[in-house]
Amino acid sequence: MIVLSKKIRVRFAPSPTGVLHIGGARTALYNWLFARHHGGKFILRIEDTDRSRSTEEATSAIISSLKWLGLDWDEGPEVGGSYGPYHQTERLSFYEEAVAELLKARMAYKCYCSPEELEERRKLALKSGKPPGYDGRCRKLTEKEQKDYEEEGRKCAIRFACPKEGETIVSDTIRGDVVFQNTVLEDFILVRANGLPTYNFAAVIDDAAMKITHIIRGVDHLTNTPKQILLYEALGLSVPVFTHLPMILGSDGKPLSKRHGATSVEEYKKDGYLPGAILNYLALLGWSYDEKTTIFSVQDLIEKFTLDKITKNPAIFDNIKLQWMNGCYIRELSVDKLMDLLIPIWVDAGFFAKPSDFGIGNLKTITALVQERIKCLTDVLELTDFFFKEEIGIDPKTADKVLKNPEVSKVLEAAHEKLKELEKFDTENVEAALRSIPAELDVKPKLVFQPIRVAVTGRTVSPPLFETIEVLGKEKTLKRIELAQEATEEREGNG
RNA sequence: GGCGCAUUCGUCUAGUGGCCUAGGACACCGCCCUCUCAAGGCGGAGAUCACGGGUUCGAGCCCCGUAUGCGCCA
Numbered sequence: 001m002i003v004l005s006k007k008i009r010v011r012f013a014p015s016p017t018g019v020l021h022i023g024g025a026r027t028a029l030y031n032w033l034f035a036r037h038h039g040g041k042f043i044l045r046i047e048d049t050d051r052s053r054s055t056e057e058a059t060s061a062i063i064s065s066l067k068w069l070g071l072d073w074d075e076g077p078e079v080g081g082s083y084g085p086y087h088q089t090e091r092l093s094f095y096e097e098a099v100a101e102l103l104k105a106r107m108a109y110k111c112y113c114s115p116e117e118l119e120e121r122r123k124l125a126l127k128s129g130k131p132p133g134y135d136g137r138c139r140k141l142t143e144k145e146q147k148d149y150e151e152e153g154r155k156c157a158i159r160f161a162c163p164k165e166g167e168t169i170v171s172d173t174i175r176g177d178v179v180f181q182n183t184v185l186e187d188f189i190l191v192r193a194n195g196l197p198t199y200n201f202a203a204v205i206d207d208a209a210m211k212i213t214h215i216i217r218g219v220d221h222l223t224n225t226p227k228q229i230l231l232y233e234a235l236g237l238s239v240p241v242f243t244h245l246p247m248i249l250g251s252d253g254k255p256l257s258k259r260h261g262a263t264s265v266e267e268y269k270k271d272g273y274l275p276g277a278i279l280n281y282l283a284l285l286g287w288s289y290d291e292k293t294t295i296f297s298v299q300d301l302i303e304k305f306t307l308d309k310i311t312k313n314p315a316i317f318d319n320i321k322l323q324w325m326n327g328c329y330i331r332e333l334s335v336d337k338l339m340d341l342l343i344p345i346w347v348d349a350g351f352f353a354k355p356s357d358f359g360i361g362n363l364k365t366i367t368a369l370v371q372e373r374i375k376c377l378t379d380v381l382e383l384t385d386f387f388f389k390e391e392i393g394i395d396p397k398t399a400d401k402v403l404k405n406p407e408v409s410k411v412l413e414a415a416h417e418k419l420k421e422l423e424k425f426d427t428e429n430v431e432a433a434l435r436s437i438p439a440e441l442d443v444k445p446k447l448v449f450q451p452i453r454v455a456v457t458g459r460t461v462s463p464p465l466f467e468t469i470e471v472l473g474k475e476k477t478l479k480r481i482e483l484a485q486e487a488t489e490e491r492e493g494n495g
Numbered sequence: 496g497g498c499g500c501a502u503u504c505g506u507c508u509a510g511u512g513g514c515c516u517a518g519g520a521c522a523c524c525g526c527c528c529u530c531u532c533a534a535g536g537c538g539g540a541g542a543u544c545a546c547g548g549g550u551u552c553g554a555g556c557c558c559c560g561u562a563u564g565c566g567c568c569a
Binding site: 119122133134170175178179180181184185186188218219220221222223224226244246247249251253254255281284285286287288290291292293294311312313314315316317318320321322323324325327331370371372373374383431434435445446448449450452453454457459460461462463464465466 | 497498499500501502503506507508509510518519520521522530531532533534535564565566567568569
């Protein structure tokens with residue numbers, strides 16, 4: 001494909017009716033990657049003509065999600081640009097102008113049918129097995145009839161006068177030529193009775209005015225495309241290159257929705273996912289580079305992304321794989337960087353008010369201990385709460401499993417004794433002290449370390465024991481062992 | 496209802512007529528490492544390439560039909 005790199009212009013055009021969803025994020029990503037790969041421009045346009053559902057909050061939410069993902073735009077809200085404004089509701093004059101032109105050329109006409117009438121006719125047509133589309137009755141209205149309607153006070157919508165013969169071909173970069181018979185394209189509405197343009201119309205006018213060269217969007221728009229092409233042609237505008245992306249589905253193969261769990265970028269952020277991991281995962285949902293590579297930095301993606309490697313098949317969104325990938329990205333972080341990300345999570349959980357309350361050094365050690373054990377940042381809470389809590393509870397089942405062994409009393413006693421004697425309470429000394437216990441008591445290592453772990457952390461699963469004990473410190477460690485001993489004795493007394 | 500798109504391991508995918516007894520990744524199972532859990536290493540299982548026809552010396556790959564799913568008109 002010959003591409004004039006400098007001139008490539010693509011856009012992401014969300015409707016601000018809600019937060020940025022995974023599907024939208026992927027569309028934005030592919031557009032952004034394509035622009036960055038070719039050194040073109042990435043434009044953000046807000047399609048807010050549906051006034052009843054569009055909100056300022058949604059616009060800000062989408063913008064902040066895009067920023068968080070690192071998908072920056074060259075033109076659009078906040079940054080401006082020479083093809084603005086970038087909100088459709090501020091571009092009404094563009095649409096009016098185009099409508100006037102089409103009406104004058106008789107390629108559009110006024111339709112006085114009310115929504116109620118249309119709905120009724122649609123139902124009727126369906127009932128009798130006929131196509132439910134608009135029948136085109138207002139297309140042949142005489143001037144007198146129009147005048148009568150106007151006098152009746154009827155409002156009119158503007159419809160496109162679709163050619164009734166021939167075919168329109170959509171050349172899609174990944175699906176090839178898709179042919180539509182013009183007869184099946186009804187006279188669709190350009191401007192509603194309320195004066196606002198429809199999606200198909202506004203998008204074409206704006207894409208042309210903004211000199212968009214490539215349109216990359218979901219396949220759900222594929223059947224809208226012939227209508228749009230007809231509009232480009234009617235207005236003498238050059239038709240952009242189309243790429244229709246496969247859908248993203250939920251685990252049951254149905255369209256992604258709330259019941260599949262998190263579906264918005266915001267939620268993933270809150271759950272402790274990293275932007276790089278989300279981008280990497282999304283890039284691979286419908287695109288691949290070769291048969292081996294899975295991990296791509298943003299820079300890799302920019303270098304390697306091409307439209308011809310996009311697949312046609314819809315993809316099921318797999319949270320498990322995203323989690324795995326997020327874990328990979330967490331492991332790639334420096335300890336300092338990871339700690340910076342973890343601190344607000346600990347603070348939110350109420351473990352401490354500011355890092356110095358617990359000690360930066362300790363937090364750094366803890367971070368290093370959990371780095372390869374968490375898939376999401378928020379996983380850290382469950383794994384580290386015992387460090388911060390003054391008192392830990394040992395759940396009865398855990399106690400039953402680990403503390404019921406007859407050797408436990410001896411083990412805990414020995415551990416307490418040895419740790420108490422330590423002058424330098426660091427990992428090395430703690431390890432040496434505890435490692436001597438199995439041989440001395442002639443007990444398997446596991447039967448020594450597990451009870452100590454449970455005593456000290458309250459859990460059977462924890463970060464590495466010796467390091468953990470160092471961070472906890474002598475006082476807390478000894479106290480927790482004592483408490484466990486008491487509990488054990490009680491059990492023995494009762495048992 | 497019409498039109499359109501899609502269909503390779505459970506999931507994401509590689510595959511553009513002979514390199515495919517179908518490759519990789521996640522998940523799963525086993526072993527190694529090991530104080531638990533992870534991480535890491537090694538290995539295993541898992542796909543009659545939706546189905547049925549055709550074209551061809553040869554088809555996952557090309558053509559036709561069917562089924563299923565999804566989308567648009569809404």
